[in-house]
Amino acid sequence: MNEFVETLLDLHWHEPKSSYDVVIVGGGGHGLATAYYLATRHGITNVAVVEANYIGSGNSGRNTTIIRANYGIPESIRFYQHSMDLYKTLEDDTGCWIMHNTKGLIWLAHTESAMRSERARCQLNTAMGTETIMVDPAEIKQLCPQIDLTGSGRYPVLGASHHVGASTARHDRVVWAYAQGAMRLGVHVLQNTPVTGLLMDGDRVTGVKTATGNISAGVVMSAVGGDVTQFAAHAGVRLPIRTHPLQAFVTNGYAQGFGPIISDTELLSYVSQTARGQMLIGAEYDRQQSFSRQSSFDFLQSCATKVSYLLPFLKNLRIMRQWTGRCDVSSDFSPVMGFTPAPGFVITTGWGTWGFKAIPAGGEAMAELIATDTTPEIIEPFSLNRFATDHSMADQGSTGTR
């Protein structure tokens, strides 16, 4: 038996019931992590996670697995740093091997204005306790010998910020770690159960409708990705969300030899090597809103072009597979977490291109919110009503990036 199989823990499936204290819609990382923390931190186990397809079938299984906290506003740095900390202990906490690997992230600058942004990033990150330091071209070359510092003569590397603690983890295994941990404590996970609507008592949400019957709930949480606008509309909740495709591709496997994650805000692309040796390459999300998960060759072509300037050796590598997820981008590029105008209905969305790295902290905070009926301080800035109160959370330095 191979090590990937050997190290999996059991998923305990349960017969569904018609009523739960909490029903979480969406069996991705955020939904399952919330269930896990409800069970482990708050002893709330009468919980169902309802998934339209199989667990991790949405963006949790389609992302590029990067975990980082080098954001541009203190509120985000604090939140994502906490998420990174939770990731570090997740293997011990759950007993599941998630292939967590701290490799550092190098964020390249080719212009003076980009250097200025990276210096600013380092300042604020450091002040918030996140280790991000400026590195010069010689240091970059040491960290990543494969890089062409002239950017093929077109994108000379002036410097970079080095986010030392950035890491990757196997996306599926993060989903399963939370799933098995929650299921072991009695949380029900219902796969292949599309939710078709919400049960309402006036403004209050009292449960969900599914193809196989209604399920009543004390609290319904939406951890839906991709279809969240349509789903929240059942509760009469309007969202500041646009859904865009986000594409990526991998090469065939190669021996380990590429250390850090390389990211570039000007070329809007990033490269890392997976635990299986594949080079994983992505770029910014598609400009137009779309719910399609069809990949495009335009993406492959433009992304391949961008990374080739900086890492010419990549041109030799064989592309194996490309894929597309749907990402929900909020009006101010920050997540939306917390209560909604509909009582009994809470939401976690707006994860854009950075939902994977937020799974532990997002799940932990939403569990606390549900358990205590109070918004935890760490996610207070990300509430849905921030737009009405003129507290939008625009993080310029992190838009269009992973």
Add this chain to the structure above:
Amino acid sequence: MTDISDGQPQVEVRSSATPAGRIVIDNQPIEFFAGDTVAIAAIRAGQHPATGGTLCLAGDCGNCCAIVDSTPWVRTCQTKAKPGLAVLRQPAVGAPALNLTPPKSAVSSPIAAVIDVRHINADVIVVGGGASGTAAATQASADGHTVTILDANEGNEVVGIYAGPTVIVRTPEGMRHFHAHEVIVATGAADLQPACEGNLSKGIYTAGAAATLAETHIELDNALTVTSQPVRIVADDNGWVSGVVTADADGNDVLSDCNSLIVDLGHMGRDLLSRMTDERAVTIVGPAAEHYPLPPCPTSGIVCSCSKVTVEDLDGVWLRGFNELELVKRAALFGTGTCQGGVCMPYLRSFVADRAGSVPEPFTARPISRQLTIGEASAGAYADNFRMSPLHDEHLKLGAQMDRFGGWWRPWNYGDVLGEYWAVREAVSLGDVSTLGKMVVSGPDVVEVLERLYPNNVHDIKVGRSRYVLLLNERGHLLDDGMICRESETRFVLTFTSGGASFAEMWVRDWVETWGLDCHILDRTTSLAAINVTGPLAGELLRRVGVAEPPKFLQHRHETVAGVPCHIMRLSFTGEASFELHHPVHRSVELWQTLMAEGRALGIKPHGLQALFGMRLEKGHVIVGMDTELDSSPRRIGMEWAVKMGKPYFVGLEALKRVEPLPDHRRLFGFTMASPAPVEGAPIYHDGTIVGHVSSSFDSPLLGKAVMLGWIKREPFPDTVTIDGRTATVSAPPFYDAEGRRARA
């Protein structure tokens, strides 16, 4: 044929043809014949082209992948042998090393097209030149269509079918993008491979592969054909097949000796190309579209040969509760190698059907269907389009360090930032501001348009005068800033920032069209260059080049300067008297050279962005996008004076009214402190907590201290803060010439 390396004498060359050349496999030369692929040449020489596994010789599996001319993961069955080709078998365990030697094409910029790329508009594309493809092509032709057949055997490998439908093809001549009306997938059927113990041995061929070998006059040595799943394949110490165990009618194991094993186990439709697209104009015909019976559930050995997944692994994940086809795939990492499930999918479905009791759908097909290198994928694309001012070469001649800013190349400095600064403050300096957005608007409704676009008043701007304006979005947040110059009652010139220019044209056109107002728009950003003549002696320099009476502050007019027609705008971003000379792009060099020559006696020096950023900071001028954030309202940056809330309407007014009663909790302030200036981005502390950050900072040579702009995002706003461990004082800008005397001088 003699035995070489670990091969065995299992083949006989029946052709009397002479070899066409030699290739090198694992440092051993072998001969090949005209038309041979690398795999066939290897088999002819008694070798397995890779490290083992059943060969299909049709590009379906990944069992023949090797490192060919330094590129790993090349399907040797689809690679023509060429004299001197170097083939290395990939490691049996682990993966080939990353080849860090850039290909020749990477030595030059990727911008140079190394791989030929063509976009071809096509009517009907038929993928596959076999019987079903030929039939489909004949029919389409008879229906009056122009048909293109793409056959992998002719070297035209279809990489993927995308929306459009667009068919991406790798050909020996380069990449071809066919934009078709209709695509017919006629890719035929692939042979099932054995899924049993020993199936990674050498010397196993599918029935199709055996037929291909027969066509190339290779006769397999002591070959045996099985038509049902073997119980076990037996191999010798070198990994070559030595026998096969099958079950007889009574279910007893029977061992038969053989040196080559041909497996004829049935087929699966090659439907990957049609399944990877939801394009309606793609149809699938012939054997590719047929439903073949699933093979019996595998019981032993490796099922997914790319990822080396065994039946034991599948059972392992199944017993752990991963009982969905997709979960099994992901947990066992099944079908995620080179063939992408291309040959192993039926076995996975058969396994899940056996355990779950119902037949699952195949897992999602994702592009690409044939391996492509990143270099091939990138061919013909460009990442960016950098623009150059007409003065680019002048800057280089003057020793400028160029930087890209807002999509343009711009002088960052000329090697003497302090000298550039003092030239502006004490003498005269030139700045290249060709990159500014410039637009002419004219029409009966033009005042109405501008009153709606800008939060400031427009109607009271006199002809020949100009005004600084903010541009807001509907959220009441800053998009850009610039000048409005009135040329007549119904004609204005607008300027925008360099970074905002492209967006500004879209913005203005969108609103004018939406409002249905009568107003012509002409964007002149790339038609006009602009030179900013700035400094206390700027007026004198203009007089010396023939401008008898330079315009006064916030005046503008059209006048010929040194023989070049100019639109002169008097304003000030540096804090000194400044004249922007907007002029035709092709006259820019002569104007620049004249000004530099005439200014020599006045101590002229050009200045770059670096000095400019410092000088404007002394004046407290905000740079949109640097000091402002995506959600900065005029109030937050202290520019409410540029907003007339009493106007009946402007873009953003409703939002500003909506948030007006809400508490003001974020604000951009000026700060001063002793030098050295803290790094831009430095956090601002108050009472030990972070309350904001510095957005720009500068060590003012003139003031002898650091001046800053920065955000405080927590109430109540303090009077002193701590930056960089030192005390800074909140101090309302401008820090220099608060009365603006110098700008007006």
Add this chain to the structure above:
Amino acid sequence: MPEQLRFAHVDARRIVAKPAAMDAVTWPTGTIALRIADDDVLLIGAGTTDITAITDITVADEHAIISDDAGWSGIWLTSAQVESIALRHIHWPLPPQRPVLAQGLIAAIPSKLWLGPDGDALLLVATVSVDEMQERLS
């Protein structure tokens, strides 16, 4: 495209006016009117015509914007050159009629391609992008 293409400055006049007024104009002989949009014409000289010397353009629109437009560089191409460029650098089909203005991305740079009646063509690109264009076409 093996040979190095050298673009040169092209003098032009730009007219923005009401579409109906634009339709009614008879452009001076010796000029080529590139109709960018209903309300927008880029007027250039053909052959030896000096467009800057033509100052008597009148359009029946008192608010028309008529100005010199110095922002363009261009190169005349033979039909064979057009074909070769189109094959490699234009992703859209060239219009069949002649003469005609085709505008769109060429080598990923916004361009105007005027296809003349005799098979010759003028490729125009903003002067600020001409270096990129020359590099990409060479």
Add this chain to the structure above:
Amino acid sequence: MLWVTCPRCGHRPIDEFKFGGEIPDVPASITDDAARDLDRVWMFNNVDGVTTERWFHEGGCRRWMTLKRDTHLDRVIED
């Protein structure tokens, strides 16, 4: 590759165009002026299906066009 027919320039790949976003359409159920403004500027209909939106032909005539697109499949709907 998606294609758009620009009314002025003709059939063009979509990468010549800039996406201008959905045309805001505040639900009639929101009646308060401030609430309507809040919804208009911050919220989105984010339609999963046919939507009307603005595109700017940046690489060609530099004019806007309004077109219908099915966001479910990401297909431009040509009339």
